[in-house]
Amino acid sequence: MSLQFIIGRSGSGKSSMILDTVTAELRSNPTGSPLILLAPEQGTFQIEQAILNTLGIHGTVRAQVLGFRRLALRVMQETGGSALVPISEEGKKMLLYKIVRRHQDELKLFGKSADQLGLIERMNDLYTELKKHNADFSRLEEHIDLLESSSRTSSLLKDKMSDLSIIFREFDTELAQFYIDAEDHVFKLAEGAGESSYLRGANIWIDGFQTFTPQEYLALKALMKTAASVTVALTLDRVYDDGLPPHELNLFYPTAVTYMMLRDMALTAGIEVKNTVLLDTSPYPRFKGSETLSYLEYAYERRIPWREDAAPRDMSKSLHIHGAANRLAEVEGAAREMVRLARDEDARWRDMAIFVRNLQDYEHVIRPVFADYGIPFFMDKKTSILHHPLMEFIRGALDVVLRFWRYEDVFRCVKSEFLLPLDGSLTREDMDVLENYVLASGIQGYRWYDGRPWKNAPSLSLELTQDTNGEGMSDNRQLHRLEQCRSLISTPLSTFERRLKRSGNVREMCAAVYQLLEQVEAPQRLDTMAHTALVQGQPQLALEHRQLWDAVLGLLDQIVEMMGDAELELEMFSGILETGLKDLKLGLVPPALDQVLVGSTDRTQTSHVKHAFLLGINEGIMPSNLQEEGVLSDQERVRLSEIGLELAPGMTRRLLDERFLIYGAITAASHSLWLSYPIADEEGKPLLPSEVIRQMKRIFPTLQEGYLNRGTDVSESLNSQLEHIHRPLPTLTNLIAQLRSWRAGLEVFPVWWRVLEWYRTREEWQDATEFLLGSLNYRNRANGLTLATSHKLYGKRLRTSVSRMEKFSACPFSHFAAYGLKLKERQVYRLQAPDIGQLFHAALSMMALNFKDQNRSWGSLTTEECLQEAESAVDKLAPKLQGEILLxxxxxxxxxxxxxxxxxRASIILGEQSRRGSFEPIGLEMDFGPGRTLPPLTFQLPNGCVMEIVGRIDRVDMAESDQGLLLRVIDYKSSQTDLRLHEVYYGLSLQMLTYLDVLLSSAETWLGRPALPAGTLYFHVHNPLLQSSNGMSAEQAQLEMLKRFKLKGLLLADREVISKMDDQLEKGYSDILPVAVKADGGFYSSAAVATLEQWQSLLGSVRGIISDIGTRITDGNVDIAPYRLGTETACTYCSYRSLCRFEGSHEDNGYQVLSKPGKNELWERFDELGRKEERE
Known part of the structure; x- marks a missing residue:
């Protein structure tokens, strides 16, 4: 039993010494006692590779590279404990979720937060932390008692610990009885190491660690007592045998503490501590090829600048610092350098690595850029699969059941494409058609699976003379295809719903999920997706697809193991499964050997990198400005430490340790180091360089900083521009940028013309090149249609409506999109303003037609009769509106x-207006056009085309006068509308005047004699709320209500004519018309009236305007030219903005800026237009 340390600074050869020792042992005795290399789990693969590469063999039994967990499993196979069920992190979180939900009524803080994003994950992190620090959960109550009895403890911390005690006590009990987690593995290692024959006599080397948890120290102590020898490699500057640690601000403080802890532990246990091997020979082996990097390692901590007169010869080659416009420019710059290294210096991709502090900031940039540059890479991270299509399908299917087949949930499943047939008999396009139908018909709930055939989509029309069948779904074949899609969706999901709801326990619920996945052939789909990813050159994505099926089954197995016999509510089961799916991550091994390694400074470990790229060196990022994110704050951690509950180091220590991570990253490379930082983020917000950059400049004062921008600039030197000529795809983008500068009159280097010739002579690049070259001439303008195309779209005989003319006047391109391309927004099953307006219109028209058939009029009805008729009309129309949406x-x-x-209310007011005048309706819902009641308004256009104006007039009133027959047009509107003469002049409001022109033109044929224009009026259908601070009588209220319904429009400036519309005009003003009369019989200037001559000019002008619009339509005008009148523009409510991409500030775009002439000027213009129309 012995302990020995190998220490030295970064690059001093510690790992190499260990590998050399191990390989020498293997060569001398391949079958001797075990040789164990203990390393962090994520670093074991690289060490195994290094051993095999050094030996030149395909495998070995004697040497094993293990992490704590794998070593523990090896020991447990001998000593017992392997029968316990392993529980994953996802399993622990699901169990925590269940416990929190079960005790939510007892918990003071966390009871209602189980579904809060991140809470369960942070609870699990805290539990893991406590366990790593040997917390005794059965004694938590004692700690809580100490907290409760102390006045220094905040009530918030007391409530937290009370809740955590309830949760963790039950959690720990359940885990201890049946399961073993990652932390238990380390405990089992410490417990069983002494009884392991595998460890007895083994030689153990420990490398890649800087610190250990208390739990790991116990395991290491057991290993030292059992193994023949334990050798620990630490990144440390000197031997600390004096018992005094360095100052906590010292760079090597964490490893010095580790050294002293292990040394004291060995000495206390009576284990021999051999002399420490200090590797301090300069230059260190890693940096023999680079004087610059060797000095950087020496000077970084000491901050000693290199003398300017003795700058290292290889500085410009070995060390690069770059600012970048943004992260995209930064990654592109790094990619160009990698390509250069591979091309010019024969570097292999595996010799390069990218390090960042936060991988999530760069992952979405690195993937597409490296794909464009053809750089193979491996992203060293646990891959979240939350948004994988299979995950979306499972979560969507659960929501379908829980939320009763809502549209969003059903199509969440559909768009995952796990419901599409593998034989391709139905496609995504078929599902898009189905989605449009479902939205239009309001399909949800039982209508998916009730077996009743679906009918045609509801009509948008409430025309009284037509049926309500939808136009788009009249084809029975299409309905049949929709039924096929419906069956494809409803069959598996309804079967899943039945199985899930009949389940007696969690085991049966998990079985229902599994059976659903089998029914939709999920394994085969994942295999197909993996094959497609491989074909597209994405091996890492292919690995994700292949591993996912086992990961999902493992998650379901974990749930069954934990709570298979439990009877849970469906909502609880869904929450548990959702928790597991959210945290399911895949740990991938590199799918190929020759790849660039991309990782984070706090996770990725490698000692065989020649060229390191350290990106994102910004203030607050490197070193990281860590934030408190756990359940406990730093202050609360200090308080718990005071009462004996040991936890991980606080925020201050972690911030200090950031420097060690940076030191490891900048000393990882042996040949060159690239340092870069963006000066702005994706939103353009400024970012500052980190202190690391400033320190580098202090160490190397003569080092020149470069700047990375996207693409090339003609002002750059030839050598700089040549750096942008490398891989075909990004080079093509740079070529287009150069040619765009050339078109602007700037000079470009001849090399770019040779590059252009290269693309044009390569068949595989010709289409892409020509397409991008076309962008040089791009203007956001719509080219006019040829005459042939115009005739094909519209015909030589243009049959159109007045509203179409108005749309063209508002914006020609919008007209083209609507009537040429026939684009329209998809119909949605909901009540909108146009539907309400249509209902008002149809109800009033129906009532008027009924009165006409019964020889009654508005004026003859009582208030009660009006209300009854209105109710009857709405009741008849309600089933026809949007597929019975009102029912x-x-x-x-x-x-x-x-x-x-x-x-x-509107019918009551119409009755009162009718009683005040002598005008009577003679036409309701009158169609004009070929074969209709009235003929169309026909124009022979200058370009040879013929235009026919067709339409329907809501209501036509007639009265007799001394001057002859009078006609007026009334239109019902659901919003306040008026006739504005400047809008008429610009073609934006032509409808009412055109209708009146049609009536007057056909009066002699239709009525047997000519007629005069009495006016055009808008009736606002609404139910205003009357307010009065002093109250009002019933008569006053009735009069005020009448004023609120005052008609808007334009009338004939003739007192007799207007008196026939309002017989109470003698008082000088009208309550129902937009006129006021002076004492001398004349009209006030504010009155909306026009003389007969003005009416003739106005109607003649309208004809000229319509003729001009028709000519421009048939000539093929499709200009992107919306109008702007004051603050009002045609774009405000336009459905085609994403299509035309109009930007008023762009040089190629511009509004039709319309002025608002005065009243007199307008009449002069109408007079001129009217005379011109007469001449023509």
């Missing part, structure tokens, strides 16, 4: 009652 729930039932009140 689908109590909430919608309440909305229906509100809608009835609104329609009833």
């Amino acid at each position: 689908s729930s109590h909430r919608y039932g309440y909305i229906t009652r509100k809608l009835k009140n609104i329609v009833g």
Whole structure:
């Protein structure tokens, strides 16, 4: 029994000495007593490789590279304990979740937080920490009593410890009875080492550790008592045999404490402590090839600058510091250097490694960049599989059952693609069609599996003369395909639901999950995914797919082992399984030998790196600005330590230990070291360089710092630009950047023209090159359609509506997207503002048609009759709106009652307006167009095309006057609307005037004599709330309500005509019309009236505007040119913004900026347009 230390600074040859000793033993006696190398679990693979490479053999039995856990398992096979069921970290968290939920009513703080993100994980971390520090959970109550009796203890800490005592006591009891976890393995090693024949006479070398937990110290003590020899390698600057540790700010403080603890432990146990081997020969073996890196290792801690007159000869080759525009530019710069090393210096990928402090900050950048540069790499991390499609499918299936087949949960399963048939008979595109149908029809709950055939999707139309079958689903073949998709989804999920709900215990619930996965052929799908990943050159992803099935089965087995016979509520079971899935991680070994190692400074260990790249050296990141994230704060840890509950070092010590991690990273390489930092994050927020960068500059004052930007710049030197010519894909991007500068008038080096020629002569790169070259001419503009294309889309005879004309005026591209490409937002089963407006419109039209058939009018109805008719109309229309959406729930039932009140209020007001005038409806829902009641408005366009305006007029009123027949148009609107003349002029509001023009043009044919324009009016359907601070009588309330419904629009400036709309005009103003009359009979300037001549000019102008719009449509105008009028733009509610990518600030884009002329100027313009139209 003996203990010996091998110490030395980083790179001094400690690991090499151990490997040399082991390999010498193996060569001299391959079958002797065991040779054991004890190392951190994550480092064992590299050490095994190193031994085999040194020996030049394929394997060995005598030498074993083990971590604490694997060594413990080896000992337990001899001494007992291997029959206990191993429990994984995921299993522990699931058990913790169950215990917290079970005791939630007793817990003071954590009872309602079981589902809080991260809580269970942090509880498990604390439990593990306590166990590593030999905490006796049966004595927690004693510690709590001490806390309770002390006035220095906060009530928060008392409540925490009370809760933790309840949770951990039961948790520890359950674990001790049936299971063994990672910390128990170390305890079993300490307990059984003395009885192990395998360890007796073994020689043990310990390498790669800086510190140990109290539990590990017990195991090491047992090993020292049993093994023939124990040799410990520590990164330490000198021997500390005097019993005095260095100052805690000393870089080597952690390893010095470890040295002293092990030495004292051995001496106390009577174990021989041999002379310490101190490796201090300069230069250290690792740095023999680099004077710069050798001095860096020496000077980093001491902060001694290199004399400027004696700068190392290899500094520019061995040490590089770079600032970078962002992390992407930083990683691209490192990738270029790696390619250069491989190309120019014959470096192997395995000779290189990237170290970062937080791997999550760089993982998403490194993966795509290295793929573009063709650099194989291995990411040294436990891979979370939470968002793997299989995980999404399992979690989605549980939510389908728990939340009664909600749309989101069902399609979470669908989009995982684990429900698609492997034979490809149904595809993702079929599921997309199904999703559109489900959204439009409001399919959820029992409608998925009730067996009743699905019907066509609900219509968006409430037209009284048509059925309500949806246009898109009229094809029975498509419905049949939808039923196939439905069966593919509902069959396995409904079977899973039945099995899960009939389960008597957790074992049967886990079996239901397994049977679901078998039913959807999950193993075969994972094999297919793995094969695809391999074909795409992603071996690490392929490994994840292959390991996942066993990982999921292992998790289910773990649940069965822990609580198989327990009877749990489905929600509890789901929560337990969800907890396990969230924390399921895969530990992968490198899938190939020649790869770049990518890891974090606190995890990754390697001693055979030639070229190290240390990225992300920013303030607050390296060294890390650690945050308190555990259940206990630093202050609470100190308080617990005072009462004898030992815990891990606090935040202060961990912050100091960050320096040791950095020291290990910057001294890992033997040939070159690359240091870099971004100056901004992904959001453009500034980042500062770390103190590490400043220290490097102090040590090497003459070292020049480089700057990394994305792509190349023509202002750079030729040599700098040549560095960007390497791998085909990133070089092509750089080439395009150079050519873009050339197009801007800048000069580029001739080498780029040779690069362009290379791509053009390589068949495999020609398509990509031509595509990217096209980007040089890219402008965010839509090229106009050719005449042939325009005719193909619209026809030579354009049949269109007025609203379509208005859409074109708002933005030609939006018109093209809607009517040329026929793009539309997908229909969703919910009540929206347009649906409500359509219901109002249809209900009032239905009532008016009924009155006409019964020879009644609005004015003849009482208030009660209006309300009854409104209720009847809404009741008839409700089943036709959006697939009976108003009948689908109590909430919608309440909305229906509100809608009835609104329609009833509107009908009462319409009755009062009718009684005040002599205009009577003569047309309701009047269609105009070929073969309709009225002919279309037809235009012969200058380009030879013919345009027909078709549509439907809500309501036409007529009255007789001394001047002749009068016609007016009324439109029902669910929002406040008015006729704004400037919007008419710009083509944004043409509907009402066009309808009136159609009526006047056809009056002689339709009514037998010509007619005059009486006006166009909008009726706002709503139910306003009256408010008064002093109260009001019923008559006052009725009058105020009438004013709230005042019609908006434009009327003929003739008092007789207006009197026929409101017979109470004598008082000088109207309660129902937008007019006020002066004492002399004239109209106030605010009155919305126009003379007959102005009406003629206005209607003539509208025709000219429509003709111009029609010409531009048929000419193929598809400009991305939305209007802007004040603060209002066409983009505000546009559905096609993601398609056109319009940016008002971009030089290629610009609004149609519209002014708002004065009233007189507008009439002058209309007069001019009207005369022009007459001439033409």
